[in-house]
Amino acid sequence: MRRYFFPIFHNGEMQMDETGELFGSSELAAQHGARVARxxxxxxxxxxxxxxxxxxxxxxxxxxxxxxxxxxxxA
Structure with missing residues (x-):
């Protein structure tokens, strides 16, 4: 498992993710990022x-x- 982070750029400012989450692959982390956006x-x-x-x-x-x-x- 690797740790991935999900910083969010909003209204011209970056909101950092200091904790992150563990995922078994970069594809799963990317799917999670898409879910956060939705x-x-x-x-x-x-x-x-x-x-x-x-x-x-x-x-x-x-x-x-x-x-x-x-x-x-x-889309």
Whole structure:
């Protein structure tokens, strides 16, 4: 298992993930990042103009994936 982190870029600021989560593969971590982005998009109070992006990075800081938060139902 490896630790992956999910920092979120929102309204021009990076919100760091100091804890991260353990996953058996980078693909599973990327899927989790996509799920986080969908969860944010489904929040009725979310400002869709904020340009939010969920990043997936490994313990060395290498970017594995990025998921732009979009309106629920959009690609």
């Amino acid at each position: 969860d944010i998009a489904s929040d009725p109070d979310y400002d869709h103009a904020s340009g939010t992006v969920v990043f997936v990075v490994d313990a060395s800081g290498a970017e594995i994936a990025r998921h732009r938060v979009a309106s629920v139902g959009s």
